[in-house]
Amino acid sequence: MPNYNLHQHSTFSDGKSEPEAYVKKALELGFRAMGFAEHSPLPFPTSFSLKQENAEAYVRETARLKELYHSQIVLYRALEFDFIPGISDDFSFWRDKLHLDYAIGSVHLVRPENRDGLWFIDGPKREKYDDGLRKYFGNDIKKAVKTYYLQINKMIESQQFEIVGHLDKIKMHNAGRYFKEDEKWYRRLVSETLELVKAKGLVVEVNTRGLYKNRSDRLFPDDGTLKQICKMKIPVLISTDAHQPDELNSYMDYAQNRLIETGIKSVAFFCGNGKWEDVALG
Ligand SMILES: [Zn+2]
Numbered sequence: 001m002p003n004y005n006l007h008q009h010s011t012f013s014d015g016k017s018e019p020e021a022y023v024k025k026a027l028e029l030g031f032r033a034m035g036f037a038e039h040s041p042l043p044f045p046t047s048f049s050l051k052q053e054n055a056e057a058y059v060r061e062t063a064r065l066k067e068l069y070h071s072q073i074v075l076y077r078a079l080e081f082d083f084i085p086g087i088s089d090d091f092s093f094w095r096d097k098l099h100l101d102y103a104i105g106s107v108h109l110v111r112p113e114n115r116d117g118l119w120f121i122d123g124p125k126r127e128k129y130d131d132g133l134r135k136y137f138g139n140d141i142k143k144a145v146k147t148y149y150l151q152i153n154k155m156i157e158s159q160q161f162e163i164v165g166h167l168d169k170i171k172m173h174n175a176g177r178y179f180k181e182d183e184k185w186y187r188r189l190v191s192e193t194l195e196l197v198k199a200k201g202l203v204v205e206v207n208t209r210g211l212y213k214n215r216s217d218r219l220f221p222d223d224g225t226l227k228q229i230c231k232m233k234i235p236v237l238i239s240t241d242a243h244q245p246d247e248l249n250s251y252m253d254y255a256q257n258r259l260i261e262t263g264i265k266s267v268a269f270f271c272g273n274g275k276w277e278d279v280a281l282g
């Protein structure tokens with residue numbers, strides 16, 4: 001099992017425990033590195049993101065923990081940025097202000113072309129996905145999914161980050177109902193995005209959260225997309241997107257086995273200061 005995890009949420013965003021509880025659990029699991037990746041502050045009220053007024057406290061607490069545990073584990077301060085075109089701050093603003101070690105780029109809220117409203121594709125409620133699909137895209141699933149991937153493409157082209165978060169989260173509430181992932185138009189969209197990922201030298205996260213939360217029967221990404229990632233030699237890492245300490249290694253073994261089955265032989269390990277190294281799986 002990979003002994004590190006770069007995607008955690010504590011009470012600084014929508015996680016259930018204080019940051020130190022994750023560090024203690026990581027030590028128990030024998031991790032050699034762990035990163036906090038709170039949801040980035042957004043310029044409108046949300047129930048899930050780091051509040052601007054708590055940003056300094058996040059820096060202080062993570063600095064304290066880095067120092068306190070430095071002989072036992074390498075800790076990182078990061079953010080999982082939400083990219084919403086024309087709305088979210090440039091990633092570099094918070095990156096510089098909070099002296100982040102790395103950044104994850106994700107899309108949870110899709111902005112329709114006419115810029116009217118936001119489609120929330122994540123969270124536990126499938127009805128919200130269905131409502132948004134109807135309200136913002138007139139139930140045109142191709143248009144909706146295309147808008148999602150174009151938003152990711154725009155993020156890749158315009159923002160500074162290292163890790164692509166749950167690349168195909170859009171499939172979660174679809175659950176095979178509106179489209180199948182092997183349809184040509186869908187594969188084309190994923191291919192276009194992967195080309196950009198490759199060109200920018202980004203790492204794709206293989207995220208297990210859907211599995212242990214029972215919201216998906218597969219990894220993000222899995223199947224055809226994972227095979228394509230393997231073929232294109234795009235680096236990957238496994239993360240659990242833990243919102244409580246006992247999720248720190250949930251389904252990591254499963255993910256590792258899926259990667260090996262797919263033909264992926266190593267994962268990317270973050271060494272700090274923008275450096276990565278390959279670690280063999282198995
Ligand atoms: Zn996320």
Ligand SMILES: [Zn+2]
Binds near residue numbers: 009
């Ligand atoms: Zn997350």
